[in-house]
Amino acid sequence: MFVQTLLTGLAIGGIYALMAVGYSLVFSILNFSNFAYGSIIMLGAYISYFAMMKLGLPLGAALALSILGAAALCYLNERLAYSPLRKRHASSLFFMISAMGTAIFLENLVYAIVGAHFYAFPEVFTKRNLSFHGVSIGVLDVFAITFSFAAIYALHYFLQKSRTGIAIRAASYDIQVCSLNGVNDKHLIGLVFCLAGGLAGISGTFLGMKYIVYPTMGWITNKAYIAAVIGGLGSLPGAVVGGILLGVTETFVSAYVSSVVRDVFSFSLLVILLMVMPTGLFGRFLEEKV
Numbered sequence: 287m288f289v290q291t292l293l294t295g296l297a298i299g300g301i302y303a304l305m306a307v308g309y310s311l312v313f314s315i316l317n318f319s320n321f322a323y324g325s326i327i328m329l330g331a332y333i334s335y336f337a338m339m340k341l342g343l344p345l346g347a348a349l350a351l352s353i354l355g356a357a358a359l360c361y362l363n364e365r366l367a368y369s370p371l372r373k374r375h376a377s378s379l380f381f382m383i384s385a386m387g388t389a390i391f392l393e394n395l396v397y398a399i400v401g402a403h404f405y406a407f408p409e410v411f412t413k414r415n416l417s418f419h420g421v422s423i424g425v426l427d428v429f430a431i432t433f434s435f436a437a438i439y440a441l442h443y444f445l446q447k448s449r450t451g452i453a454i455r456a457a458s459y460d461i462q463v464c465s466l467n468g469v470n471d472k473h474l475i476g477l478v479f480c481l482a483g484g485l486a487g488i489s490g491t492f493l494g495m496k497y498i499v500y501p502t503m504g505w506i507t508n509k510a511y512i513a514a515v516i517g518g519l520g521s522l523p524g525a526v527v528g529g530i531l532l533g534v535t536e537t538f539v540s541a542y543v544s545s546v547v548r549d550v551f552s553f554s555l556l557v558i559l560l561m562v563m564p565t566g567l568f569g570r571f572l573e574e575k576v
Contacts, residue, residue: 290423291541292534297427299533300434301496304489305510306517306525307438308482314458314520315478316372318381319511322363324504325392326483330356330490331499332396335405345410352487360483361476363388369472389504396501405499430492437488438526441481445522454478458520509536512556518566527567 305327312320333355337348367384410426445451457464457474465471489510493503513532517524532552539551559566 291537293423293431294427295534295537296530297423297430297496297533298537299530300431301489301492301529302510302513302533303438303526303529304434304485304492305507306514306529307441307522308485308489309507309511309514310517310520310522310525311478311482311485313514314522315454315461315475316368316378316381317520318378319385319519320363320482321382321385322367322388322392323360323385323482323486324507325389326356326360326363326486326504327490327493327507328396328499328501328504329359329392330483330487331494331503332400332405332490333487334491335407335494335499338408338410339405349488349491352491353484354487356487356490357480357483360479360486364476364479372475393501393504400501402501405494407495407499410495426495430496433488434492437485441485442522450474450477509552512552515556516559516566518568521566521568524566524568 305323308323308327309320312318312323330352334348334352337343337351338345341348343351367388368381371380371384445455453464453469453474454477457469457471461471461474464474493506497503509532510529513528514525515528516532517526517528532555535555536548536552539545540548543551
């Protein structure tokens with residue numbers, strides 16, 4: 287029972303980690319929380335669903351299309367909603383207001399075009415569970431765990447080894463100094479949003495396959511935002527640890543206490559942790575120097 291619950295929690299935590307990394311990527315560069323990210327995840331789920339149902343594409347092609355589509359939407363989100371504010375040197379508050387307005391707009395756009403229907407993905411993986419030593423886990427969960435952590439590792443490798451990745455890490459400390467050293471901050475920010483959008487396409491697809499696709503499913507990313515805050519906003523390792531920690535603990539609370547108090551536990555954990563560690567597990571205080 288313990289191992290079974292742990293594996294289920296890891297599958298959910300992997301999806302949380304993907305979404306939390308997307309939040310932290312944007313926060314590390316622009317120092318604001320992109321609350322429109324949940325709507326991008328929702329649109330990523332719709333893209334992969336309709337790619338499979340209407341175009342008849344296999345899962346791999348639908349997932350690739352979702353990654354590209356969500357990346358393009360995230361890029362447009364930055365160019366239309368945030369870039370004008372950056373040029374005016376607006377405060378973070380205006381970015382968050384713009385993000386919330388974008389989220390509401392995208393949700394209502396889906397309502398107007400698609401409707402308030404609930405859609406279930408076709409059965410790609412068999413319902414047969416993989417069993418070993420008395421522990422069983424669904425094929426979808428195995429695929430979600432493997433693909434989620436592979437995507438996170440690929441992003442980590444890109445940020446650590448490539449010149450562009452090094453520029454992104456440097457910009458997370460001071461983007462103005464990076465631009466003074468020859469880095470095109472406009473292109474860099476656009477790339478960061480594309481990377482976050484690609485992760486949104488992956489997590490949206492897995493969320494839709496595990497649960498169901500509907501216009502307000504983006505609000506489930508509140509859990510991913512909690513995971514990002516727990517790990518420390520702006521810290522990618524913290525986002526991964528926070529996502530796994532939240533997914534596993536939620537699953538154990540549901541299994542051993544009650545699923546009714548699962549959300550109460552999540553938000554209580556966030557409040558208690560911030561009281562003890564205001565910057566999260568891996569957050570850092572940055573002192574502005576003149």
